[in-house]
Amino acid sequence: xxLITFFLLVLFAITSFYLGYFRSNRVRVxxxxxxxxxxxxxxxxxxxxxxxxxxxxxxxxxxFDGFIVKNYVLSEFYSQGIDQSEISLLFTQxxxxxxxxxxxxxxxxxxxxxxxxxxxxxGIFEITSIITVFSVSSLFLLYGYRKINLxxxxxxxxxxxxxxxFFLCSLIAILVTVGIIFSLLYETVRFxxxxxxxxxxxxxxxxxxxxxVRDAADAADIENAFGAVPLFSGTxxxxxxxxxxxxxxxLLTAIYMSEYAKSSVRNTAKPIIEILAGIPTVxxxxxxxxxxxxxxxxxxxxxxxxxxxxxxLAAGLVMGIMIIPFVSSLSDDVISSVPxxxxxxxYAMGATKSETIKKVIIPAALPGIIGSFLLAVSxxxxxxxxxxMAAGLVANLTANPLEASTTIxxxxxxxxxxxxxxxxxxxxxxxxxxxxxxxxxxxxxxxxLRVVKKYTEKYE
Amino acid sequence: xxxxxxxxxxNLNVHYGEKQALFDVCMDINQNxxxxxIGPSGCGxxxxxxxxxxxxxxxxxxxxEGSIKIDGQNIYDKDIQVEKLRERVGMVFQKPNxxxxxxxxxxxxxxxxxxxxxxKTELEEIVHTSLKKAAIFDEVKDRLDETGTSLSGGQQxxxxxxxxxxxxxxxxxxxxxxxxxxxxxxxKIEALMEDLKKEYTxxxxxxxxxQAARVSKKTGFFHLGNxxxxxDTETIFSTxxxxxxxxxxxGRFG
Numbered sequence: 220x221x222l223i224t225f226f227l228l229v230l231f232a233i234t235s236f237y238l239g240y241f242r243s244n245r246v247r248v249x250x251x252x253x254x255x256x257x258x259x260x261x262x263x264x265x266x267x268x269x270x271x272x273x274x275x276x277x278x279x280x281x282x283f284d285g286f287i288v289k290n291y292v293l294s295e296f297y298s299q300g301i302d303q304s305e306i307s308l309l310f311t312q313x314x315x316x317x318x319x320x321x322x323x324x325x326x327x328x329x330x331x332x333x334x335x336x337x338x339x340x341x342g343i344f345e346i347t348s349i350i351t352v353f354s355v356s357s358l359f360l361l362y363g364y365r366k367i368n369l370x371x372x373x374x375x376x377x378x379x380x381x382x383x384x385f386f387l388c389s390l391i392a393i394l395v396t397v398g399i400i401f402s403l404l405y406e407t408v409r410f411x412x413x414x415x416x417x418x419x420x421x422x423x424x425x426x427x428x429x430x431x432v433r434d435a436a437d438a439a440d441i442e443n444a445f446g447a448v449p450l451f452s453g454t455x456x457x458x459x460x461x462x463x464x465x466x467x468x469x470l471l472t473a474i475y476m477s478e479y480a481k482s483s484v485r486n487t488a489k490p491i492i493e494i495l496a497g498i499p500t501v502x503x504x505x506x507x508x509x510x511x512x513x514x515x516x517x518x519x520x521x522x523x524x525x526x527x528x529x530x531x532l533a534a535g536l537v538m539g540i541m542i543i544p545f546v547s548s549l550s551d552d553v554i555s556s557v558p559x560x561x562x563x564x565x566y567a568m569g570a571t572k573s574e575t576i577k578k579v580i581i582p583a584a585l586p587g588i589i590g591s592f593l594l595a596v597s598x599x600x601x602x603x604x605x606x607x608m609a610a611g612l613v614a615n616l617t618a619n620p621l622e623a624s625t626t627i628x629x630x631x632x633x634x635x636x637x638x639x640x641x642x643x644x645x646x647x648x649x650x651x652x653x654x655x656x657x658x659x660x661x662x663x664x665x666x667x668l669r670v671v672k673k674y675t676e677k678y679e
Numbered sequence: 680x681x682x683x684x685x686x687x688x689x690n691l692n693v694h695y696g697e698k699q700a701l702f703d704v705c706m707d708i709n710q711n712x713x714x715x716x717i718g719p720s721g722c723g724x725x726x727x728x729x730x731x732x733x734x735x736x737x738x739x740x741x742x743x744e745g746s747i748k749i750d751g752q753n754i755y756d757k758d759i760q761v762e763k764l765r766e767r768v769g770m771v772f773q774k775p776n777x778x779x780x781x782x783x784x785x786x787x788x789x790x791x792x793x794x795x796x797x798x799k800t801e802l803e804e805i806v807h808t809s810l811k812k813a814a815i816f817d818e819v820k821d822r823l824d825e826t827g828t829s830l831s832g833g834q835q836x837x838x839x840x841x842x843x844x845x846x847x848x849x850x851x852x853x854x855x856x857x858x859x860x861x862x863x864x865x866x867k868i869e870a871l872m873e874d875l876k877k878e879y880t881x882x883x884x885x886x887x888x889x890q891a892a893r894v895s896k897k898t899g900f901f902h903l904g905n906x907x908x909x910x911d912t913e914t915i916f917s918t919x920x921x922x923x924x925x926x927x928x929x930g931r932f933g
Contacts, residue, residue, distance in 0.1 A: 481739070560776035564839070567734060567772075568789040568846065569765035578788070583779045 232266045239265035256374035264373040268363035273356040280348045406650035413644045414445045422446020425614035427645040449614040453624035457535045458599040464539025469546025477554040496544040504608030507537035532620040534610035545595045553587030586670050593667035597660040603628040685710035685880045691745035700726045704906045713881045715891035718901035724884045732768040769843035773855040775835035777827030785827040789846040813841035833864025853883040900924045
């Protein structure tokens with residue numbers, strides 16, 4: 220029914236629009252006076268009345284019809300007292316048969332009957348829903364049409380509907396965020412019912428595949444398998460290396476771009492730097508594995524160091540390169556927004572350019588610059604692809620950047636790749652890790668935004 | 680009695696790209712006097728002022744021709760170091776622009792950069808005298824480590840004056856220093872200028888003709904990039920030689 224209903228609705232809306240439009244036109248001619256609003260607003264007004272209730276009803280039908288259909292088809296089985304799980308299985312079989320998939324029992328009489336019943340009720344549902352929707356719409360349309368007269372201000376009402384539309388859109392973003400949190404929270408709580416939260420946060424041994432061997436491992440062993448400290452340390456180690464690259468390079472780039480570069484240089488160089496941010500992270504991963512890692516390995520070898528082929532250093536360096544544009548363009552913005560009068564004040568005291576930058580501009584822009592660092596850190600912590608490809612998969616509690624180490628994001632990927640049973644603690648641990656990550660970046664972003672906000676207030 | 684000439688400007692032409700902002704300006708500015716520059720907006724008086732400490736160097740498209748001699752030396756000579764020049768020629772801006780640092784650090788900024796103080800006590804000495812000369816010391820002496828931006832507008836402007844005199848310049852340029860201030864703060868700054876002229880040569884750009892009449896000994900009138908007339912302030916405001924000047928000072932145009 221979807222496509223037809225949709226087209227009918229659009230048609231209905233257009234018709235209503237012109238109804239309103241011409242109605243208002245006629246009022247103008249009869250009364251020889253201008254109505255409150257422009258003609259088109261009366262059109263919009265009627266279009267809203269004809270479509271909005273219809274859409275609401277359609278949504279309600281969409282949500283409830285599956286439930287009602289299922290209950291109707293299965294009603295006789297319920298009365299026969301068949302077990303709940305068996306009924307669900309039966310319903311799946313009925314649906315599959317209806318969709319043309321041959322099953323072992325597709326020829327059974329009860330199934331064939333049920334399929335007929337299903338087709339019948341769905342057909343009725345389709346017709347009745349279309350009739351209901353359009354009769355309700357017509358009623359509303361009539362109501363709206365009768366309200367149009369000289370002193371009726373359709374513009375204000377259209378304005379209100381537009382406001383509601385905007386509000387609903389922003390609500391969607393918020394609801395999705397809340398939804399993500401709750402879905403994570405639900406699985407995480409289930410996980411922590413099997414593994415104590417303290418063992419997760421402070422345990423130093425991460426080997427979730429061990430928890431798979433249910434019979435061999437006793438409960439204590441399961442608990443020992445989910446110590447996330449090696450993941451935290453790996454995450455922070457790699458993020459730290461990345462920041463060591465991106466902070467100095469990014470900040471100095473920003474200073475050069477905002478203070479020294481001529482506008483011609485700036486206009487070419489800035490977009491090129493920002494391309495760095497547009498390169499897919501998989502490509503960075505390639506670069507880390509194929510170019511940087513062997514290079515570090517041979518460099519380390521030449522001075523007698525044993526470098527593993529997957530190292531935190533390689534991943535961190537490449538991640539740092541990826542983050543440079545975040546630091547540089549945000550810092551560039553805050554440095555450029557330092558008022559020109561401060562620069563002039565400093566030059567007028569006989570300070571050179573670099574003295575001015577060091578002693579006046581950087582201190583004045585510092586909160587904003589720190590804000591950009593924090594945003595970059597949260598980006599580094601959440602980065603996945605580069606570390607999956609270049610940092611290694613083994614949870615290894617080490618502070619040595621030359622060894623392989625793993626991160627929270629990598630482990631989530633490793634755990635969730637392939638087929639999973641969704642009640643094993645191994646799978647659920649991914650959600651706990653996800654929530655931990657979410658909370659960490661949330662806190663960092665929160666601090667960053669506060670710091671940046673404090674800065675912007677200062678000069679206004 | 681005439682004071683000796685401190686700044687001597689000859690045939691100054693300034694271009695911003697294609698547009699010429701100043702035409703053949705010649706002007707002598709006497710030592711230990713206040714010289715006021717008046718004229719309608721966009722007439723070039725601020726450009727002129729900013730040539731005197733080469734602040735226009737910052738603007739790429741700005742070309743300066745002619746000579747400006749301070750104590751007989753052309754400040755546009757190649758061997759003049761612009762930072763050293765600005766140490767000698769201080770500037771106070773239209774809008775108070777204290778650095779977002781403490782009051783102490785604001786004033787200590789110049790002396791630190793130019794290495795004027797050997798140790799901390801000497802630096803404190805310089806900061807305190809500068810604040811005293813700028814007639815703001817009594818108001819801020821108990822809160823020298825609060826930020827400069829926390830002061831009121833008039834106090835901020837006096838802090839900026841203290842900052843300018845902390846490196847002990849010869850000349851102080853003031854670009855409409857009172858335009859952002861109320862009459863009381865303006866009166867304080869004007870009184871301060873009266874004190875400061877004993878030690879420094881002051882050149883002030885102002886939109887307020889009353890202010891020019893009150894504080895300055897000599898006044899120059901700019902119009903469309905030309906220095907129309909420069910003379911004793913009294914003459915300018917009573918019997919100017921040029922009709923345009925008369926129109927301007929009597930409020931008939933501008």
